[in-house]
Amino acid sequence: MPELPEVEVTKRSLKSHLQGRQIERINVREKRLRWPLNLNQLNHLLNQDILSLSRRGKYILINSERGTALIHLGMSGSIGILKNDRPIKKHDHFDLVTDNKVIIRFTDPRRFGSFIWAGKNPEKHKLLKNLGPEPLNNDQLGLHLHNLSKGRKTSVKAFIMNANIVVGVGNIYASESLFISGIHPKRRANAVSKNRYLKLATAIQNTLEKSINMGGTTLRDFTYSDAGQKVGYFKQELNVYGRGGSQCSKCEQPIKSVLLSGRSSFYCSNCQH
DNA sequence: AAACGACCCTGAAAGC
DNA sequence: TGCTTTCAGGGTCGTT
Incomplete structure (x- = not known):
């Protein structure tokens, strides 16, 4: 479920309930997440003023006086x-309870998610320190991509999905933005011109922003029961992702579906080169 | 340094 | 119908 827009919406929701408040309790039912949940460390959050909520890539940062x-x-x-409160469901792994008794409940069937302590300088934490720049509000993105692409023989799709190059471009946005900018996903990263990287950067930004706006709209009243639903999802706007075999919206040729770097990839061989 | 595949885990959907 | 296989929007890690 969580695309960057949902992460952003989730962050805003958390902000409205956590910023300026304190976390009174952390209730843990399942520690086996992507990284083992370490309560000794996370308890640093307890009874601290929550100063702000922020986002780095797809990580949500809860910033308190004692650390993040x-x-x-x-x-x-x-x-x-x-x-x-509601009855605990199968994959409800932990709760944060605020000083005004709001329960923030984390649910994750596959347990690829995580909740970890990153200390006083989170940007230096090993999971954050090597991340590439944020794509949004970044007028250097196209130049950045072009500069880093030099000598890269991997596919342009794998390149833009690499969080060390640029954060936030998941499998959907990679396919969509390459379609919009007319670039074939299998093209080698170092064989994409500067001009085309400028177009690609704009496509990434427009796609992400549009999706954020839709996510922001449809999930405006973000609640537990809404969170797992695909209400008014950005899905309707997709040109190629998940549409293998159906007609290209530009040229009506069938959309191709291939496996690339272990991920399903969708493109139009007539419109993308 | 860069590229690739394995792996983490559950459940829904497709295939037989 | 029911069992088996495939696939999923993420990311890290070890190996080459």
């Missing part, structure tokens, strides 16, 4: 805001 905790939603994670 990170939440990652993995492939299947979601967060519910509960004003009143």
